Amino acid sequence: MRLYLASQSPRRAELLRQIRVPFEQFSVDLDESRFPHESANDYVQRLARAKAQAGYAQCQDKTAWVLGADTVVVYRQYLFGKPDSPQEAQDMLQQLSGQRHHVMTAVAVAHNAQCYHQINISEVEFRPLTLAEIQAYIATGEPLDKAGAYAIQGLAAPFICHLSGSYSGVMGLPLYETSQLLQEIGFSWL
Numbered sequence: 001m002r003l004y005l006a007s008q009s010p011r012r013a014e015l016l017r018q019i020r021v022p023f024e025q026f027s028v029d030l031d032e033s034r035f036p037h038e039s040a041n042d043y044v045q046r047l048a049r050a051k052a053q054a055g056y057a058q059c060q061d062k063t064a065w066v067l068g069a070d071t072v073v074v075y076r077q078y079l080f081g082k083p084d085s086p087q088e089a090q091d092m093l094q095q096l097s098g099q100r101h102h103v104m105t106a107v108a109v110a111h112n113a114q115c116y117h118q119i120n121i122s123e124v125e126f127r128p129l130t131l132a133e134i135q136a137y138i139a140t141g142e143p144l145d146k147a148g149a150y151a152i153q154g155l156a157a158p159f160i161c162h163l164s165g166s167y168s169g170v171m172g173l174p175l176y177e178t179s180q181l182l183q184e185i186g187f188s189w190l
């Protein structure tokens, strides 16, 4: 049984390689807009399923399973995806400074009409950040393709004073939940 990762994210690929899951990667293009009144929880799960299913539709190997995932940062009533500009990244990081927020990552696997999914919700606390620190961080370019405008695995690691949940989930692919899904579909590795 072959596994495909329907994602452009190098982090998701790195995490799957970390646990030695064999896979091939390609990206899918989707409308990622949120429905009116859709909860963050429902939104990430819908997008993870949509990525896996669109990936399966696109995949020539119809015996394969396709994995998709989606990550959002949730602070109070706000939902932060990838910032569209350095200014938006600055606004996100100023709000996250000195506060706790949640990171939700959903993961889904699809094959024909079958689609299984799981969600991980982790809690992260940032120490207070100065505007100069935020601007210096944005100038590195790292925040621009990351949900919530930061990377736990990168230069933002020293900003994080508390994490409750899953490091890999915050990074974009919760490995506990992913391995549960792979076991459920009978995909064995190692």
Ligand SMILES: Cc1cn([C@H]2C[C@H](O)[C@@H](COP(=O)(O)OP(=O)(O)OP(=O)(O)O)O2)c(=O)[nH]c1=O
Pocket (backbone or CB within 6 Å): 006, 007, 008, 009, 010, 011, 012, 027, 028, 051, 069, 070, 071, 072, 073, 082, 103, 145, 146, 147, 148, 150, 151, 152, 153, 170, 171, 172
């Ligand atoms: C919070 C956080 C997010 N991220 C990344 C993971 C995801 O790549 C990205 C969230 O955006 P997503 O829209 O979930 O994913 P993506 O567009 O990068 O890739 P694809 O949809 O093709 O699978 O943010 C980190 O790398 N580190 C972090 O600490």
